[in-house]
Amino acid sequence: MLKTNKENLVKWSVQGKIHHPLGGNYRITFDGKPMVLPATGGISYNVKIGDSAFNWVGDHVEPGVSIRNENTTENAALTTFACIGNEAKVVSGDAKGKKGYVTGMHGGIEHVMIYFDEETLEDLAIDDKILVKAYGQGLAIEGYEDVAVMSIDPNLFEKLGITEKDGKLQVPVVAKVPAYLMGSGTGSSNAYSGDYDIMTADKEEIKRLGLDKLRFGDLVLLQDHDNTYGTGYLGGAISIGVIVHSDCVKSGHGPGVTVIMSSSKGNIEGVIDINANIGYYMNK
Structure with missing residues (x-):
């Protein structure tokens, strides 16, 4: 552990x-x-x-x-x-x-x-x-000073079943979201509060990536996004978040993601797991 x-x-x-x-x-x-x-x-x-x-x-x-x-x-x-x-x-x-x-x-x-x-x-x-x-802000992982952990209860964090491989954290997620789909909320100065949205106007792209199957509570990986000190694009960075609200009708919006982990150096890898949902972990 x-x-x-x-x-x-x-x-x-x-x-x-x-x-x-x-x-x-x-x-x-x-x-x-x-x-x-x-x-x-x-x-x-x-x-x-x-x-x-x-x-x-x-x-x-x-x-x-x-x-x-x-x-x-x-x-x-x-x-x-x-x-x-x-x-x-x-x-x-x-x-x-x-x-x-x-x-x-x-x-x-x-x-x-x-x-x-x-x-x-x-x-x-x-x-x-x-x-x-x-309970949870300030949580840190020994040996992973590059990984910012935020907005998650430590007891829930332990239930996620995160493992280590080749110096990287292996985190269960249901899907991986490319950077170009992150919209409203990008550029916020603080990722320790709130969320930002996966843009869903391009329905065919959302379906191609399997993102049309996202559920409330699902863990997702955000590619090339650093949330250490704000929300934004950074090549090679990886963030993990939770789907917190529904799809949206407005341009630039979609299901909201509250970030729980981020590594500017990409020291996180996502492992696809259809059970990677906070409802599943809270009932374990």
Whole structure:
């Protein structure tokens, strides 16, 4: 097993409330069609981890429950320090005491998404408060100083089954995404919060690469993208991320990826595994 500094990481509290969906205006598709669609926020009762990220009649749909703070400074802490796999607990309302886990962060709208089982979803309401045991930022792998690890709970990280071969980390992924498909969010100054999108306007290319089969929670490899200090193209760099929201109708957008690992020197290799999904690992 890889040796990490998990015992030295701080586990502390961040909190948000279930955020009411916004908008209702037309969204213009990449081919010029105006549409009114469900999008971000609220409680998605029938969209969950493990489901396809495609074919929903919606735009940037977030699986499960979406939380946020109206205070921007507090929300920045929530979206930065909540990590995929962290325990989340309902602390107000009819579902008080029920637990789930963080599934991703969505930039722009600045949401954290949470998985809860169906019974809990039925008891939740807009503005219910959810406490997250934030744990994971600062995680590092001994002997791999070039590899930045971010936004993943150390206990989930250990379940991924990462191995070493010829000085590189072997990480399970369901697919590999070429650099030219990374769109909205590229150029952000900080990869420790939010996500960026796989562009899907070219449906034939997406199908050719097998990316049309992506599910919420899938691990993917981003080719030639360095996320160590921001998001952008760098030849030979490799990043690993998790699919956090659905496909989109807008130009330059598509399924969102929250990054969990990045190596500017390419010291990560992807091993194709159809089970490489956080829902699978969380249930192990």
